[in-house]
Amino acid sequence: MSGPQPVDWDERHRGQPPGEAEPFLAAMLARLPRGGVALDIAAGRGRNALALARAGMRVVAVDRSKEAMRSVAATARTARLAIWPMVANLDSFHLKDESFDVIVNINFLDRALFPKFVRALRPGGILIAATFLVDQAAINPPHDPRFLLGHGELRALAGELEIEEYREGLTASLGGQPAFRASMVARRRKSA
Numbered sequence: 001m002s003g004p005q006p007v008d009w010d011e012r013h014r015g016q017p018p019g020e021a022e023p024f025l026a027a028m029l030a031r032l033p034r035g036g037v038a039l040d041i042a043a044g045r046g047r048n049a050l051a052l053a054r055a056g057m058r059v060v061a062v063d064r065s066k067e068a069m070r071s072v073a074a075t076a077r078t079a080r081l082a083i084w085p086m087v088a089n090l091d092s093f094h095l096k097d098e099s100f101d102v103i104v105n106i107n108f109l110d111r112a113l114f115p116k117f118v119r120a121l122r123p124g125g126i127l128i129a130a131t132f133l134v135d136q137a138a139i140n141p142p143h144d145p146r147f148l149l150g151h152g153e154l155r156a157l158a159g160e161l162e163i164e165e166y167r168e169g170l171t172a173s174l175g176g177q178p179a180f181r182a183s184m185v186a187r188r189r190k191s192a
């Protein structure tokens, strides 16, 4: 039996503006270290990478879509923001240990990446993650239900990180439309 057809992300991203930052991320920007190094996972057209850079961070934005990374590069150049776009497939992406102050993972779910996030954070570094919950299927049938989080699942994916904020339920997202989401800020402990 064949599964869902893959999404053509280049086609979806072509000619589109970056869009507004994720509201949960926007609310957490004040706690991020200015001048720190951030990684935006599956960054798309860079709405969140742009917000991180405007908040004073140096940002690496990774996405498999060339169109998305082209758009990020153009916006960053025009706005003179410190963003380095990288075209890469996260299925086989090496994350160097202890190299990021912040990792942002929004609207993209690859459960296998979370242990890598933990190791790639510097001591004291922060993971900000948010995406849709299983309940969202009733509002908007998903392209692939494997990309929806179960209840409490994001909390469990944090592993040994210390959770500082955790929200699950109906919230404003998707251009102000209510959506069922889980959102989390989790920190790697400073070494003893």
Ligand SMILES: C[S@@+](CC[C@H](N)C(=O)[O-])C[C@H]1O[C@@H](n2cnc3c(N)ncnc32)[C@H](O)[C@@H]1O
Pocket: 009, 010, 022, 041, 042, 043, 044, 045, 046, 047, 048, 062, 063, 064, 065, 068, 088, 089, 090, 091, 105, 106, 107, 108
């Ligand atoms: C729903 S978009 C989210 C974009 C962005 N995080 C945001 O919140 O606006 C999902 C992104 O994941 C990217 N993507 C999907 N599979 C990927 C993979 N294996 N490696 C890298 N990027 C991938 C797509 O190209 C797309 O830009």
